[in-house]
Amino acid sequence: MDKLIINGKTKLKGEVTISGAKNAAVAIIPATLLINGFCIIDNLPNISDVRISCKILEKLGAKIDWIGSNTIKVDTTNVCITKSPIAMASKFRASYYLIGSLLGRCKHAEVGLPGGCNLGARPIDQHIKGFEALGAKVTVANGNIIADADKLVGSSIYLDMASVGATINVMIASVLAEGTTIIDNAAKEPHIVDVANFLNTMGADIRGAGTDVIKVNGVKELKGGKTYSVVPDQIEAGTFMLAAVASKGDVLIKNCITKHLECLKAKIIEIGANVEEDGDNIHVWCNTRTKRTNVKTLPYPGFPTDLQPQLGVTLSISEGTSVINESIWESRFQYTEELNKMGAKITAQGKSAFFEGVESLSGAPVYATDLRAGAALIIAGIIAEGTTELYNLEHIDRGYENIEEKFRKLGADIKRVSE
Ligand code: EPU
Secondary structure, eight states: OEEEEEEOOOOOEEEEEOOBOHHHHHHHHHHGGGBSSEEEEESOOOOHHHHHHHHHHHHTTOEEEEEETTEEEEEOTTOOOOBOOHHHHTTOGGGGHHHHHHHHHHSEEEEEOOOOOOOSOOOOHHHHHHHHHTTOEEEEETTEEEEEOSOOBOOEEEOSSOOHHHHHHHHHHHTTSBSEEEEESOOOOHHHHHHHHHHHHHTOEEEOBTBSEEEEEOOSOBOOOOEEEOOBOHHHHHHHHHHHHHTTOEEEEESOOGGGGHHHHHHHHHTTOEEEEETTEEEEEOOSOOBOOEEEBOSTTSBOGGGHHHHHHHHHTSBSEEEEEOOSOTTOOHHHHHHHHTTOEEEEETTEEEEEOOSOOBOOEEEOOSHHHHHHHHHHHHHSBSEEEEEOHHHHHTTOTTHHHHHHHTTOEEEEEEO
16 A cells, blocks of 8 residues: 655745646547547546546557557547446546447447545436437446437436536537537536537537537537647646645646636635736745635536635634535545644534634644545645655545656655555
């Protein structure tokens, strides 16, 4: 078992370059199944969720060549298997995109129930509602989701909630359907726009991604043959912004889309730190003890749930008592128990957590309870007095590329050891 050993009390200083977005990449890779030919995907984050997605596609018959550490050439011409290996699919959440992609390509999909972080109940009823509206019959048997259709026909789908996964999955499934599909109450996250841009580059006709109504005009085929570069990861960028604030550091975050980070920028300024944008770069620095605030997580453009634990670390040492209300996931405060082991004073009750700011944290053995909790605990280790040992690194490796290397370049004393 690997662990991270972090010697703390470091003010992060320097520059960090942001990788491609995990949540766009894990949808774009299965979406290549719609292409009749090859495509090249660039700026892919080299993380375990991406590597597993590629392995699953290879099992289905795709040919994947890594032509650089962040670039793949995918040829899906010979894909003929519609049943994904159950054990691989259950390793990560985004395996649900295989259902929309295989259904769109072959009109048949058999995919293991998705796994991933334990954030509470994670139903996929809205995905299924969308597939059924397009004409598919969907059943669940022996740990598999099975979707079948004679043909897919465009339809109007109103999502009960603005689900990121359902929006992308129904969009993917409808690209090759007959006629027009309208997805109403669609989610608007940047990675939805990125998946739509990828599909359009390959020959799809999708309009309105990034608004709450997406219109997909079905096309006969996607020819591919093009290169697409994945959008920068706004959650990784936000993680480093909050690490700069919490450590009272001074960090230039390069290769990000500043528009995607407006909500976080406003929060950081509100609690007393500084943010300056310059093209694709964001400069974040902090010279004083940050102040309390209240936050509610919301779908984009609201405050992202995927940055909630990282903000939680900052608020645990801010002056006064802050409140975070988590409105997306029911179990996203597990990290607060780990932070309390480091001297934080946090009380989590249902959807809310109360952060009574302490002067400082102290190192302790802690466990990453999920991906973003893991990132938050790295930040906590960097700012704490003494040594932190962080376990369950597989969560972190699913979503952050070279995270300890990136923090080391900013001055953190952090190393990975195998036990
Ligand atoms: N929901 C349903 N039914 C559905 C789909 C969703 O009730 O059919 C509910 C969920 O239970 C949740 C809410 O709707 O309460 C939003 O879920 P959504 O579908 O938007 O989430 P997701 O697609 O499963 C993606 C990201 C998550 C991120 C959320 C919210 C991927 C692979 N995952 O999950 O990312 O937290 O959107 O922004 O894109 C992470 O990266 O750490 C992560 C967990």
